[in-house]
Amino acid sequence: MPDLAAFRASLDGDVFTPGSPGYEAIRRPINVAYWDVRPRLVVRCCSVDDVAATVAYAHAAGDRVALRSGGHCFAGRSSTDGIVLDLSGLDRISVDDHIATIGAGARLKQVYAALHARGRTLPAGCGPTVGIAGLTLGGGIGLLGRKYGLTCDRLVGAQLVLASGTIVDCDADREPDLFWALRGAGGGQFGVVTELRFATVPEPVAVRIEAHVGEAGVQDLVKAWQDWAPDAPDELTVNLTIDTEPLRATLFGASILDEAATRELLSELTELPVEVRAGLPYHQLKQTFEGIEQPGRRIRSEFFSRTMSGDTLAALLAETTGPRQLAFTAMGGAYNRVAEDATAFAHRNERFLLEHVGAAPWVERSWAIAHADGSGRVYPNFPDLALDDAPAAYHAGNLRRLAEIKAAYDPHRFFDFPQAI
Ligand SMILES: Cc1cc2nc3c(=O)[nH]c(=O)nc-3n(C[C@H](O)[C@H](O)[C@H](O)COP(=O)(O)OP(=O)(O)OC[C@H]3O[C@@H](n4cnc5c(N)ncnc54)[C@H](O)[C@@H]3O)c2cc1C
Structure with a gap:
């Protein structure tokens, strides 16, 4: 088993174990149906290096990892008795020339408020505590969608940590297959998204x-x-x-x-x-x-x-x-x-x-x-x-291409759950 104390000391964020202060609050996802699932560790990541370190630690420990941004998954995929990789510490939002760069741990309420301050918005969902990451990776349906499309249709780039621990940036030119797959296949399939970049729209x-x-x-x-x-x-x-x-x-x-x-x-x-x-x-x-x-x-x-x-x-x-x-x-x-x-x-x-x-x-x-x-x-x-x-x-018809991308980016199925690609 890898050295937990050394792992904890290496992080910008924190590690919560059963019995440690804060464990009971942070282990629970929003969805009460999964409140009885008790992770061995919850790692609250505060930087992309924390995410890479957590992936390496989970490999060494042979533990299953569940990725959690907003914690709303209906199927409990952001809960596990292994390691919950919690992205809530990565929630910075900035807007530059109408492009919003949003940390994967941000919730919709934060996103709308931050974009409003710049006179901008995104077509996205209604639940204020829904995570922008989970929402976008699976599509993103909301009250402006018939005008501006899915939330994922406004995605122009993302940063991820792959199963190998490599940090990659993807967009239409860099890792274009991965960028394609992030737009609507559902979360938790190809890597840990740490940052999302969106083309915003004027707030109506x-x-x-x-x-x-x-x-x-x-x-x-x-x-x-x-x-x-x-x-x-x-x-x-x-x-x-x-x-x-x-x-x-x-x-x-x-x-x-x-x-x-x-x-x-x-x-x-x-x-x-x-x-x-x-x-x-x-x-x-x-x-x-x-x-x-x-x-x-x-x-x-x-x-x-x-x-x-x-x-x-x-x-x-x-x-x-x-x-x-x-x-x-x-x-x-x-x-x-x-x-x-x-x-x-x-x-x-x-x-x-x-x-x-x-x-x-x-x-x-x-x-x-x-x-x-x-x-x-x-x-x-x-x-x-x-x-x-x-x-x-x-x-539907996108399954074959998604399976090829899964095999290329996560050949050993480090990111896995029932119904995963
Ligand atoms: C109350 C409520 C209201 C909702 N309203 C809407 C709505 O208006 N429109 C709509 O389209 N949908 C809506 N949804 C559905 C919502 O889009 C999904 O539940 C979405 O997956 C939630 O994302 P999350 O980050 O909150 O959840 P999480 O449970 O954290 O994540 C969902 C999935 O994505 C994975 N994941 C999470 N973070 C990452 C990451 N950083 N990198 C890679 N994978 C990750 C998780 O492992 C899990 O498989 C709603 C759901 C609820 C419960």
């Missing part, structure tokens, strides 16, 4: 959209939403959640059109009253949606490339085995104007994403009903251990 002033619909209107609204939301102008993203028992729907979203144009477009979707709040800087609009995090519950999901049949939708809404939430996210727009093989994110022809959230048996039943009309494709950031053919569902 946005219109916040919210509406609530009672049981009587839900089925018609879901039907209309499926036909309308994925084809709406790029500047308008309206998502839909359905809560069952009692059945009710919430529309929420953002527009970067003016208030009058937004209202006019919304009138094509519904005649029901919609609450519209104009004039919000985008980061402020994001804050108003922060309450929707629900870590720890079972989630299954699937993309849909066509509208669900009336029978499937009726069966889905009539399913009364238990309370659950159905979350519909509009795709289309800029997400789909990128070729399927241009980045590792293969799902460029989908109309919407549907998540089923709740207790396990109800989610299984709900997912199975909707699956009749689903495209069989699954968002890599929503990993699902129950899939029959996970590699095809996550990566």
